[in-house]
Amino acid sequence: MSGSSAPPGDPQDVPGGPGDPVEPLGDESGAGDRPAPRDGVRRGAALMASGTAVSRVLGFLRAMVLAAAIGGTGQAADAFSVANKLPNVLYMLLAGGVLNAVLVPQVVRAYKQHSGQEYVDRLLSFGFALLAGATVVLTLAAPLLVRVYADPCSDAQIALATTFAYWCIPQLFFYGAYALLGQVLNARGSFGPYMWAPVVNNIVSIAGFGLFIALSGQVRSAEAWTGGQIALFAGAATVGVASQALVLVPFLRRAGVRYRWRWGLRGSGLGRAGKVATWTFVGLAVGQLGYVVVSRVASAAPGAQCDPTSEIAGNAAYDYAFMLFMLPHSLVTVSLATALFTRLSSQAHDGDVDGVRRSLSSGMRVVGLFTMLAGAGLVVLAGPVVRLLLPGQPQGSVDAIAGVLVAMAVGLPAFGAWSMCQRVYYAYEDARSMVPVQVAMAAVVVGGTLLGRAVLPNSSWVAGAGLSMSVSYVLGTVLALRTLRGRLAGRVDGAHVLRTHARAGLAALAATGVGLVTRLALQTYGTGGVAGALLQCAVVGTVMTLVYLGGLRLLRVGELDQLLGPVLRRLRGRR
Template identity: 85%
Template structure:
């Protein structure tokens, strides 16, 4: 949904904003140019290089994120009281992180910082923006930490007082992550605006390493603790404190890179005459739109927390909030590896085209992004649907089959919406490029309504074991609705057609190829599953075999159907491979 919450430890949908090759960002007072003093490039090379660097950082972080998830599941399980309590507590700082990085910074900081460094006294403007941001983050962190008991009650509806008490204790330790998530996003966007892409996308690696070490120490000292009644204060501090220290390290590791990027930050206070008035207006509307999405997510979270049922067994294998988090992590993997990287690399170009009034250029960039991203997300969505069970088994090898099946059902419900989610993300970039957060609000209201209505309908007609899957399916429907509404609205803004016919033709041919590849994949999965090993080794064999066959079938059909966008998606990889020969 528009306000979906990412799992902790990784940037999800954040435009790191590499410099556009056609209009490099040059600092006004630093010691290193952000985009200049390099040999001339072919158009698009800088975009692809920035996307590759960001994708590399995200890939390593994701791999460590999976290891973190494995260790987390060993400590508290994939379902049950302790897992759901920690999920509720740890999502509270992620909500604000999403509000800031998923929208306000995209809409405000990227365009403002890029423009600031092109004019005299640009660093002073950035200093004021950062100072204001740090002050707001600090105040919000203090207030929301004190409000932890009420926030837990807002997002959770469990049947156990012990689970509520445990979630509240976790929240006191987890909510301070708000400040560090926000500081990470603020500093990272400034670095990216100066052409320093790597630190922002690689910093979450530090977060994951610290968290893994802390959770590992917890397991060594306490073993697995799944019941909400069995936690001491020291165990709570070690477990939740490890998560918070990881986020703090993720932010602090960026500080040394600021000076290397030519940023000399000084605390400067005062908004009068700083030019932040327009940015504040954009931020307000962005916040309103994303807050609407969060209202929908409150309903999802409460339904998920109630799903385990009246017995509220510590070892229940019914999907709840923790199962939602694991499924969402898998859902976001292909999106963050490719969609975010491509959309991020295109965002500066879109911003420059919008600023220059180049409407045909914006249309062309949007069309290209929708078509290229669609090729990947259609295959990735089909792959997740086919391989949901073995993929969950790989990341949660210690969990019983009932828990794996519960999470896999949620993965399937979310995965069918992956192509629409990628398209919605591209449409958002156009709104952000025009600094038109207000224009997105009606679309976000409809999307949130679809999520709420679908989740409550699922709760009313489905067994409690399927409530979270029903919420995931409602999210998928909301992405489809949001994309259609956004494309219709963008037609008016861009003065006519947005190349919709071409986009639909590409998606139709790629969708047909994905369906065929999925059918073949199911056949291979049945054959390998019936003859191969069981458990974790079997899951690895199934994913490798089915994934390889599906990819080859899909690529072959795209060639047969003459889908030209395949060259845009694979071109940089093929050129690099040929260059090494």
């Protein structure tokens, strides 16, 4: 888990995924290396932001329908969680991080050369072949993979998870194809399709899960599933991912890409990229060793009772909490980090050390302002937020998921800072130097998770794992900044970054205190249920935001203008 955790089904949750472009290489037709006009950049950013927002809304609806079909906790929910996360985990391990670490710098350079399309053709051909071979082998290995990642309480649950896995692991190929095609489109200046494609995934999944509910209702016991129900439920998830990838194909031609199958790596420049990919793979493998421990502890947490309707946090509860944890990160941090990554790659390639330092410092400070407020908000409003996500679930399940969310949310600012540091390593194509940091982070996750299992009641095992993740992000950021000092001529502007985070932390603490008091008052005198949760989120969220912004102004945090400037200009009608 060094740097990321297994995402709960949406590839946009993978750190390093699609983001907000700042410096596209060409215009919408992909016909040149001339930067797009500033108005075109703004239109592209607005298009992608709207795609992300729609995808997130539909993602929440998908989660609601999923929970209505199999519950938020219990045997079936945990079995599907393990199976449907396997393609995500395997994608991150075998392709995701490698593609994100290698593809952006390589494709950016390729399209600046006369033979750029031939290079991209070879890269795509190699990527598709690698994905296809890995998908076949890993699908056949489904029983072994389920046993590695799960420690369930019954044979029926392990059998259900294994059957789900046979249907879900083929998603690996389509996740990889989506990443490959999407990054090529981004490099050609066509940004919208990559951000809107997950909308198709969510629509298809929602339709499939809804049909399942109409035919079968809610099925929480592992022993109650039939072959037809499994095929419909897991098949809908896989068809959704396939649709997400295939919908990009028509946009390639519009972006000026004429892909041809070309085999052979000699002379393509992939040898250097392969070295980066190798070390990226090592780092991700180390992180996944940590995730194996977390997944097994989470699957064992409800095992003492082996109750199909258990309300103890397990793998499914982890997924729902992680989805909420990733929401602010994916909406803001990933967009900013990915936008800066293009700039960082160019600055690193040109040897502009001062430019890299400025970009890293600015990114960490601006991201920190947002993640401080977002983390505080999730801590205060964890219960109401989970209730809105899972309106039909029993209170015990809501409380279990909320506890995991709080443990994760305290580490959100550190997670944002660590994500920015990762981009600098990748900009220099230096994944090797990141491996020791990832080893230390994985050790914290493994040690913290096992310690939590040893000293906490089983109802808190998953929350203990979430807290160990938060600690690992703090450690990773500190170690990364220390190692990056050598790369950046002995300075990372750490004092400036620390001052900004300290002031933002004080403002966030004030907002948290006021938010807790406000929520308590609403709980005492307001309504309950979904309506009460909605009221609490609206009122407490607004109060916390105002207190936080006021605190930042009082503490004279200049980065606030940088964060809010585009929003204020739009509200004032300025272009």
